[in-house]
Amino acid sequence: MIARHRTRAIAGLAFAALTAASSIVLAQPEDDPVAEYRAMMGDDNPAEFWVMRGEALWSEPRGPASVSLEQCDLGMGPGVVKGAYAHLPRYFADAGQVMDLETRLLHCMVTLQGIPRKEALKQRFGDGARESDFEALAAFVAEESRGQVLDVPLDNPAMEKAYALGKEMFFYRAGTHDFSCATCHGQTGMRIRLQQLPNISEAEGARAAYSGWPAYRVSQGEVRTMQWRLQDCFRQQRLPQLDFGSQASIALTTYIAHNANGAVMDAPGMKR
Numbered sequence: 001m002i003a004r005h006r007t008r009a010i011a012g013l014a015f016a017a018l019t020a021a022s023s024i025v026l027a028q029p030e031d032d033p034v035a036e037y038r039a040m041m042g043d044d045n046p047a048e049f050w051v052m053r054g055e056a057l058w059s060e061p062r063g064p065a066s067v068s069l070e071q072c073d074l075g076m077g078p079g080v081v082k083g084a085y086a087h088l089p090r091y092f093a094d095a096g097q098v099m100d101l102e103t104r105l106l107h108c109m110v111t112l113q114g115i116p117r118k119e120a121l122k123q124r125f126g127d128g129a130r131e132s133d134f135e136a137l138a139a140f141v142a143e144e145s146r147g148q149v150l151d152v153p154l155d156n157p158a159m160e161k162a163y164a165l166g167k168e169m170f171f172y173r174a175g176t177h178d179f180s181c182a183t184c185h186g187q188t189g190m191r192i193r194l195q196q197l198p199n200i201s202e203a204e205g206a207r208a209a210y211s212g213w214p215a216y217r218v219s220q221g222e223v224r225t226m227q228w229r230l231q232d233c234f235r236q237q238r239l240p241q242l243d244f245g246s247q248a249s250i251a252l253t254t255y256i257a258h259n260a261n262g263a264v265m266d267a268p269g270m271k272r
């Protein structure tokens, strides 16, 4: 993993340089510092290291049951990874609920591998001290749907309900600032400083916002999942912490994914 850490250090330095440069070019609002970074890195996305680790984790016997995730059903049959992410979130009859990718991975860790839920959740997000299996596995599964067309239909009552709840939450104003998601993501062409804020309530913006997640976040040197993205926006919205895998998080992801239908999946992507 030395290579990975070296890449992260280089990535961090390059980003710092670009950020410094971008403060000079603020007069040109169309400039996107991550686009420059992408151009510099060529086809190399450091997320590749997470994909490789996720692929190894997928087939490694783990947990008290000492089994791999190769019998995990991501919705297309046990063990089928190819294309699975392009059809998530979806309703899972065995769990009796709608699940997104991360929640389904958690479900498989608990039910197949016998890892206690609390234990598994300890590493839901990686930091300098500890890598996250979710971030690696999500990167691997997403990579296996690159180029596929996102298709998340509301084809049963549970999906309809999740979408409706997600939509309600998206427009629900709360917190000390009385913000809703729509305050920042409900108009086209909004930006905070250099960051474009996609309009997630319509197809074009939702596709831009969704198709590249999970993503390597240049500013953090980590791959982050949609669950991470949402809890960070809860923080920006000054709401209480969003629980990983909660009904609320799945409903919001269902809302965004369904709005983004037709997107060509391009994850893991690269974000600021």
Ligand code: HEC
Residues within 6 Å of the ligand: 170, 179, 180, 181, 182, 183, 184, 185, 192, 195, 196, 197, 198, 208, 209, 210, 229, 230, 233, 234, 236, 237, 252, 256, 271, 272
């Ligand atoms: C105070 C403004 C604000 C609020 C409120 C907010 N967000 Fe965000 N959101 C942001 C910013 C800023 C970014 C981009 C962050 C970055 O680039 O580092 C972002 C990014 C995102 C992205 C990824 C977009 C992309 O193109 O990659 C999604 C999805 C998202 N937010 C969903 C939500 C949802 C759902 C809510 C409501 C629970 C919400 N946001 C509330 C400011 C906000």
